[in-house]
Amino acid sequence: MTETATGAQPELTRRIREAILDGDFAPHQRLIEADISARFDATRAAVRTALMNLAGEGLVERLPNRGARVRAISVEEAIEIVEVRMGLEELCARKAAANLGDEDAAGLAELREQIQAAVAAGDLVGYAALNQEMDRRIRELSGHATAVQLLERLRAQSARHQFRLAYHPGRVAQSAPEHIAIIDAVLARDPDAAAAATRTHLEGIVRVLSELP
Structure with missing residues (x-):
């Protein structure tokens, strides 16, 4: 080659x-x-x-x-993937909170406002894109290259189910406060709270996936 x-x-x-x-x-x-x-x-x-x-x-x-x-990913496998992601995403959130600098904090605070605005406007497409951006920023802030690499592979495998979740009835009302809680914990530079908020969010995803046909 x-x-x-x-x-x-x-x-x-x-x-x-x-x-x-x-x-x-x-x-x-x-x-x-x-x-x-x-x-x-x-x-x-x-x-x-x-x-x-x-x-x-x-x-x-x-x-x-x-x-x-x-390859088709079953709901059962998607749940297993989220369960594996929990530890990795908690780690990234914890490190993001510990590593957060003032410039990154300002950008994250702005993203928080954009997420709230998208929810208020009922913009599901924009909300989903902003959630992906939030996840990306937290992974980037973590500075943990191995966790990021593993997460990107796992998230790619379950991406189709993530799309279904975004449009699940009532999902935005549940997930938006969870995302805001993660951002707030990172902005507070509280690693334990950031990890706990991340786990709560992912446990919610597992519950909704379990209800999918």
Whole structure:
């Protein structure tokens, strides 16, 4: 593989990953290398490597003599993923609270206001995007590279169920105060409170997932 091809590989993997998470490819849909190659203007060898990378992330499954397809994540597995995330996200919240500087605090406080505004306006799409941004900032503030890497892989696997949760009746009324509580604990630079608020939020996600059909 050339240096150029090597440098482009993570970008191709990212683009295919995003297409899967955005629902462009449905669960159990076969991923045909020739079609993906044409869609993303990439060589079939590069596509094959990207699919192998995504299989390692749990988003794609390889089929003997049949190529690859999008892996379907059951509700039961999604619950297990959230349970595993609890310890990692508590760790990140705890470290974010301990590491918070004044400039980052100002940005987090502004994000808090944006979340409240989105809820007040009934903007579910905006609210969901702001929640993702909050999660990203806390992971970044934690400075814990290993936890962040593991969390990104776990969150990608359960992304479809996270989307369903966002539109679950009454979910915003429950989750918004939980998110605000996490932000407030980090802003207070209280690691124990940040970890506890994070656990409470994730336990709520497990309860709602358990109720999904």
